[in-house]
Amino acid sequence: MAAILTDDVLEQARHGDSGALTAIYQNLAGPVHGYLAAKGLEDPEAAAQEVFLTVFARLADVTGGVAGLRKFTFSISHARMVDATRARARAPRIVEYEPAVDPRVETSPQDELLAQLESGHLAQALDSLVSDQRECVMLRIVAGMTIDETADIMGKSAGSIKQLQRRGLLSLKKTLEEVDGDD
Known part of the structure; x- marks a missing residue:
């Protein structure tokens, strides 16, 4: 069970307390991962990890307590999603032809x-x-x-x-x- 995220926990995390950093991660990782997965990122877990690396490196920039931390975290998540979408548009993923999953093949109604x-x-x-x-x-x-x-x-x-x-x-x-x- 994750520790409750409070302004005191945020302040401890700013001073490098590993327990406080863990509490932040445990409270926000699930929603961040869910958001990134729902947005269709190929590897939402890796993107979520990048989000938290950025969040932890910039904790001193966070204002507004826990609410500010959530907003900051999801702003970074949104930016990562936009970056991934743009990168995917610039360099489409090349996949090998698989006849079994070719959408042009008609399937049965069943x-x-x-x-x-x-x-x-x-x-x-x-x-x-x-x-x-x-x-x-x-x-x-x-x-x-x-x-x-x-x-x-x-x-x-x-x-x-x-x-x-x-x-x-x-x-x-x-x-x-x-x-x-x-x-």
């Missing part, structure tokens, strides 16, 4: 149904959102960020974040209802 049941529809519904709505929902719901933290990370006002979240959740609900209705 195989398609089994694949839909196994994969779930949430990822598909998230992909249907506008990028800002998807980012807002990911930060608010997956990462557990507050409206103000999300607004700072995305460079938008709190009111914009509220609207993006509301519209994104309504769109998700509609898409999931349509998918469930098609089944």
